[in-house]
Amino acid sequence: MACTLRLPRVARSLARAVCPATRYQLAPLSTAVGGGQALKGSVVATSSRFSQVRGAAASPATDIDIDGTAYAFMSSQALFSALEVDLFDHIAKKGGAAQIEDLQQATGISAPRLQILVTALAAMNALKRSPEGSYSLSANTERFLVRSSKDFYGDYLRLQMGQQFYRHMQALPQIMKTGKGPTYEKLFADPAEADTYTKAQHNGSLATAGSLCKRVDFSGMKSMLDIGGGSGAFSIVICRKNPELTSRILEFPEVCNTGEKFVAEEPADVSERIKYVRGSCLNEWPTDLGEKHDVALISYVSESVPHDAIPMMYERAFARLRPGGLLIVHSFMVDDSLDGPLLGALWSLQHVAVNANGLGLHPANVGDMMTKAGFENIKNQDMIRKMTKLVIGQKPM
Numbered sequence: 001m002a003c004t005l006r007l008p009r010v011a012r013s014l015a016r017a018v019c020p021a022t023r024y025q026l027a028p029l030s031t032a033v034g035g036g037q038a039l040k041g042s043v044v045a046t047s048s049r050f051s052q053v054r055g056a057a058a059s060p061a062t063d064i065d066i067d068g069t070a071y072a073f074m075s076s077q078a079l080f081s082a083l084e085v086d087l088f089d090h091i092a093k094k095g096g097a098a099q100i101e102d103l104q105q106a107t108g109i110s111a112p113r114l115q116i117l118v119t120a121l122a123a124m125n126a127l128k129r130s131p132e133g134s135y136s137l138s139a140n141t142e143r144f145l146v147r148s149s150k151d152f153y154g155d156y157l158r159l160q161m162g163q164q165f166y167r168h169m170q171a172l173p174q175i176m177k178t179g180k181g182p183t184y185e186k187l188f189a190d191p192a193e194a195d196t197y198t199k200a201q202h203n204g205s206l207a208t209a210g211s212l213c214k215r216v217d218f219s220g221m222k223s224m225l226d227i228g229g230g231s232g233a234f235s236i237v238i239c240r241k242n243p244e245l246t247s248r249i250l251e252f253p254e255v256c257n258t259g260e261k262f263v264a265e266e267p268a269d270v271s272e273r274i275k276y277v278r279g280s281c282l283n284e285w286p287t288d289l290g291e292k293h294d295v296a297l298i299s300y301v302s303e304s305v306p307h308d309a310i311p312m313m314y315e316r317a318f319a320r321l322r323p324g325g326l327l328i329v330h331s332f333m334v335d336d337s338l339d340g341p342l343l344g345a346l347w348s349l350q351h352v353a354v355n356a357n358g359l360g361l362h363p364a365n366v367g368d369m370m371t372k373a374g375f376e377n378i379k380n381q382d383m384i385r386k387m388t389k390l391v392i393g394q395k396p397m
């Protein structure tokens, strides 16, 4: 789907960076075979110099790259392992280039396996190897995976992807067959699980919240409901930019405990305007949430609750808004044609691993549920390119 909106650089890179399989699929087979050159970083091209490629007879641009897809988990783990041992930070601290001996010393890993990891990262273009054998950071790695960079989102990838969703996704084939799997409520009854997830989400959502402020004019709004607001990233960023706005966040208790710490780190004029309310959006919404709000935000929650709870959630948001108030639904969504984009589709699938009875979202079915809840003037647009979308409706005046 063509995106006509200006996207923040972090969102663009996030869309590119999260799924290594995308990169493999973009490597045209004809380049490798016709040119006789193996394309660096591509499983397809490397094995295709002199023979028909197993599992990739047709062009990866129009057909599945079977090996690239099946082996993409190896690239993911290379990235997560590098983040776990602070490899990119060590290179940055060495001035942007380091020898393997420097990295052995810095990581405390002197065994040959560190070279194996570094070689894999160079093959993935995360690192560049000079003819003299020193390793430097690629532009994306330096900007997005080095902790001192303002655009760093390595903790989101390391913690939520590497330590949590990676593990949950292993159960997907079984969950697909049985419909039995964990739920957010059960997972987040464990304080450590909720804390890790929420810290990671904060690292991932701050930039996205900034993008939302570029798309929606919150000026003049006085009160917001942030349903399933997690770390408070959206409430914090929107309240920072809109000094008259207050926000109430409905969340599971263990998530509130972590989120309240992030809120407390803000200057008093922001932190005083954000309050957590403990509960589940699947139960009766607590009266502490208040009413007659100007805006209700439901970000990444519609895919996190059972499909038959979504209409009820939108109806409850409708009841809590003033006439003319906005419901903003932000979620992983595919296009209404239900054939992509890939990252939106895979993220929706990933949610099956933690919400087996969830619904695959796209603007038409979200808009339909919002219309049935009473909203009008429903509009949608892309948010994180090829991954998430916004659907916004208004309560009639």
Ligand SMILES: C[S@@+](CC[C@H](N)C(=O)[O-])C[C@H]1O[C@@H](n2cnc3c(N)ncnc32)[C@H](O)[C@@H]1O
Pocket: 184, 185, 188, 201, 205, 227, 228, 229, 230, 231, 232, 233, 234, 250, 251, 252, 255, 279, 280, 281, 282, 298, 299, 300, 301, 304, 305
């Ligand atoms: C991916 S996080 C998104 C957090 C936040 N909205 C954001 O965009 O940064 C999904 C959040 O939904 C919350 N959630 C899921 N089911 C919920 C429920 N039944 N009641 C309240 N929150 C829920 C989770 O606790 C989690 O914090």
